Amino acid sequence: AEKVIQVWSTASRQEGEELTLDCSYETSQVLYHLFWYKHLLSGEMVFLIRQTSSSTAKERSGRYSVVFQKSLKSISLIISALQPDDSGKYFCALWEPYDTNAYKVIFGKGTHLHVLP
């Protein structure tokens, strides 16, 4: 069974709008981390924002913010004031430890975002 699920494979919005990308995950660990990355057409994978399971802070980085619903095992990425350059593929990832110096990183399948001018 998939452990990190991004329901939408594609999304389209107009420039200036706000978008929410949803991600759900499964883990039995108490401490884990969730990441959002953007995969550019050039091949580069860019880190956007991180949420630690133990943190209650509402993480924000520029136009990126997250809504973390720990009890629902859900994390959403919100991108405000969309720009055409925001187009790309967005991945949600779960980092969880399973042994000393051993951990798993599990990525979702990604969501293609198209921002229309």
Place this chain on the structure above:
Amino acid sequence: GGIITQTPKFLIGQEGQKLTLKCQQNFNHDTMYWYRQDSGKGLRLIYYSITENDLQKGDLSEGYDASREKKSSFSLTVTSAQKNEMAVFLCASSPRLGGDAEQFFGPGTRLTVL
């Protein structure tokens, strides 16, 4: 800032061939990773290295070898390429092992096996 370079950018191989992908980073990061990305799937971890000369298997290590020759470089070897295989291999590095350390990715190597 720093950069991660991966060579080659495109790799075409024959079935059964042994193929090596290289990754270099100048962040001075301790930890490096190799991921595989298949169309329609998320990235999957093949190998990672906590520090120089260390190797740890990921979920997808079967069929691969890795080598951390020095702190700045991490190589991945496909031991026997599978016919019609197509995937992108991404190398990443982070300052340390841990979920609180973001990973920086290279541009990828696109593999096609004829």
